Amino acid sequence: MDFELNDDQRLFQRTLREFVEKDIVPVASEWERSGRYPAEIVERFRQMGLFGMTVPEEYGGLALDRVSFALVFEEIARGWMGVAGILGSHSLATWMIARHGTAEQRDHYLPDLATGARRTGIALTEPGAGTDLQGIRTRAVRDGDEYVIDGTKTWITNARHADPLPVLVKTSEETPAHRGMSVLLVDASSEGLTIGRDLPKLGYKGTETCEVVLTGVRVPVSRLLGGEEGRGMQQVLSALELGRINIAARAVGVAQCAFEAALGYSRQRQAFGQPIADFQAVQLKLADMATEIQAARLMTYWAAVRSEAGAVASEAAMAKYFASEVALKTTMEAMRIHGGYGYSQEFVVERLYRDAPLMAIGEGTNDVQRLVIARALIQGTATLGW
Ligand SMILES: Cc1cc2nc3c(=O)[nH]c(=O)nc-3n(C[C@H](O)[C@H](O)[C@H](O)COP(=O)(O)OP(=O)(O)OC[C@H]3O[C@@H](n4cnc5c(N)ncnc54)[C@H](O)[C@@H]3O)c2cc1C
Numbered sequence: 001m002d003f004e005l006n007d008d009q010r011l012f013q014r015t016l017r018e019f020v021e022k023d024i025v026p027v028a029s030e031w032e033r034s035g036r037y038p039a040e041i042v043e044r045f046r047q048m049g050l051f052g053m054t055v056p057e058e059y060g061g062l063a064l065d066r067v068s069f070a071l072v073f074e075e076i077a078r079g080w081m082g083v084a085g086i087l088g089s090h091s092l093a094t095w096m097i098a099r100h101g102t103a104e105q106r107d108h109y110l111p112d113l114a115t116g117a118r119r120t121g122i123a124l125t126e127p128g129a130g131t132d133l134q135g136i137r138t139r140a141v142r143d144g145d146e147y148v149i150d151g152t153k154t155w156i157t158n159a160r161h162a163d164p165l166p167v168l169v170k171t172s173e174e175t176p177a178h179r180g181m182s183v184l185l186v187d188a189s190s191e192g193l194t195i196g197r198d199l200p201k202l203g204y205k206g207t208e209t210c211e212v213v214l215t216g217v218r219v220p221v222s223r224l225l226g227g228e229e230g231r232g233m234q235q236v237l238s239a240l241e242l243g244r245i246n247i248a249a250r251a252v253g254v255a256q257c258a259f260e261a262a263l264g265y266s267r268q269r270q271a272f273g274q275p276i277a278d279f280q281a282v283q284l285k286l287a288d289m290a291t292e293i294q295a296a297r298l299m300t301y302w303a304a305v306r307s308e309a310g311a312v313a314s315e316a317a318m319a320k321y322f323a324s325e326v327a328l329k330t331t332m333e334a335m336r337i338h339g340g341y342g343y344s345q346e347f348v349v350e351r352l353y354r355d356a357p358l359m360a361i362g363e364g365t366n367d368v369q370r371l372v373i374a375r376a377l378i379q380g381t382a383t384l385g386w
Contacts (some may be wrong), residue, residue: 061110066305130155149167168233256293
């Protein structure tokens, strides 16, 4: 068993860390407060090829191994979790197109998605259905060589920049409902596609999250992902497994940043004539934070490595669940160690505290992850240990 990053992964991690220190950390707090779109950071993502991280090399992508994929999200989230979101649903959707798309769909979309000339996201959630995706109401009705889509999606990250936007729809009323679900790749220029308001958010700023309304949107039949109706739910669930590794890695990055801020502050802040790091109560917090972050990191890399070999429903769910709970706890503890200053917008822990909860919600809430884990254990498709 080897717990080390290989030489390529270590070099990649160093490159990412230098980029984040130079181009993200100095601007993150100011840009997130002002609501400014981080166009310069997006341009750097492009230059580094990061939009192609899940795209096969034959289409111009980086085709990163899964640990390197996790490193991207960990390192960027250590600087600013919000901008990691720009790459999050993009990488999930590009993987889905590469894995499930027809040859024509791959040829048409992947080269531009790999360079970032085109960007994407994923539209699953609706006002009345999030966890219960089989309850979506968006319909696509076949009309000759086209589908006509009507429905409303909400909480769609990257919506304003997505072209195409993969949209989960019902193409039939079959039961069970998942058999009637499909994914359609909707081009941004489609008539009847409206990207609505940006939803006001607690954190996760830097990337837009919008309502999307589809009114009589016509897409050619050739834009049905994989060319076969009824595969949508399965396509989306397989992509969400990868998405959970990305969320777990982001959670590790946020928690690491909170820990570093707390450690630095505790060494420097004086109380009763000594650094607060000398107080055992503070030391216990630091030890708990460090131990839990390291456990979350190991689980994330473990799920990443396992995912190279195929489906990892329970591993990805465990990593996402555990790491996001660690991020929630760690950001709170870091705030406590900062005392009153932790509540100030002038210290980074305030932003981390607002960013952390999303990881407990996105890519399936943590209660849903626990159900996924329990189901796999009960059905015998997952076992513990080696
Ligand atoms: C900032 C942000 C960005 C997002 N980006 C995207 C995006 O790009 N694309 C996209 O499609 N979606 C996106 N989402 C939506 C996100 O995936 C959903 O919010 C999430 O899946 C939960 O769905 P919901 O909000 O409808 O909650 P609900 O499904 O209504 O859940 C509410 C509560 O009920 C619980 N619950 C529901 N069903 C069960 C059950 N069977 N058993 C136990 N408990 C249950 C949940 O755990 C939760 O606690 C985003 C959300 C946010 C906040």
